[in-house]
Amino acid sequence: MSGIVFDRVSHDFGAEPIVDDVSLVIDERRVGIVGANGSGKSTLARMINGLVTPKTGRVIVDDLDVARRGRDVRRRVGFVFTNADNQIVMPTVREDVAFTLRRHRLPAEDAAARVEATLERFGLMGLADRPAHRLSGGQKQLLALASVLVADPAIVVADEPTTLLDARNARLVADHFRALDQRLVVVSHQLELLEDFDRVIVMESGRVVADDEPAGALAAYRSLIG
């Protein structure tokens, strides 16, 4: 079955439960997760590609158990972090995009063609040989997204990808997310980013407190935070 399944998943970092007995089946194309700081939404998102292993319960991605088949799952699931600086490894933009493909063992010409096509798609071709750490915040986040997309994952998970950006760059990055063909799970505080998604899940104290189409779920979240 193609989809993400959380089966009675719980996790804690000490005494406080971070994710508390969550069961979900996500088979929509674009799903948002919202919640206050510490609500467990980022931990839940990290479980999708095995960055966090739940203490109890199972996470299944496209029929693959994340705990047992983590490497296979990570080939299917790309992850975009809040702070792109933590995701950039190589000195130049082109090299960082190419870095993702080093483990894919593609022929050099194929890898180079994919890197060029990805740079073009994200408008980074003009910056290809620039030092990655000297890009603007928006450009860095686009680079982080390009570095994930070059591997052509089936699912993209993004943890607050626009939080550190100004309004213009946040809109630019959000537009790129909207244009993706991949299935998308986005954790965000920027509710307008999720308004045209297929489904929004609201978390509070490690539990799912609302799960609906965006209008209903976002209204529930707004009333929750007052």
Place this chain on the structure above:
Amino acid sequence: MIGVFHPGDSLVHRAPALLKLGLLAVLVTVVAVQSSLVVLGAAAAATIVLFLVARLPARAAWRQIVPILWVLAFAVPVQWLFSGWESAATMAFRLVIAVALAALYTLTTPVSATLDAMQLLLRPLHRWVDADRVGLALALAIRCVPLLADIVREVLEARKARGAEGSVMALAVPVIVRALRTADHLGEALVARGFDD
């Protein structure tokens, strides 16, 4: 190596990184053991020719060599005073040529080509050394320099804003904590990008 690569299609740019690394090692060794000013002068001329062949902007090349000139501004007079002008000139030539050759390599070779060369070099040792891991460690070491520089700059600003200038604790503690946290995040990002072994 951090962001100094200058793209181009000259003969020097197109030469394999492994060949360039080998030549760099040989030339720097020769320059280091050579004490004839005539030979060192010829080596300096050859280095200039290599820069011209590489068609690098003079400004980019100059920026790489300037730091060593500051060192020499102090070291040469001292050497002259204690060992004579010939010894001072030999030292200056050696250092400038070695730095210029290293700069030529970094200006014409992307880091990824260096990593590939390292992996090629280590391949015969695959039983004892994981070439991929060495390459990744090298890439991370290079990446961490600007990351750490950013952390130190931000902490210095925060220390100044709090009026704690001069406090070693107010610098060291946040820098160490943030560096460790950044290392965690970087590790997490590597796992997410498939480098999970």
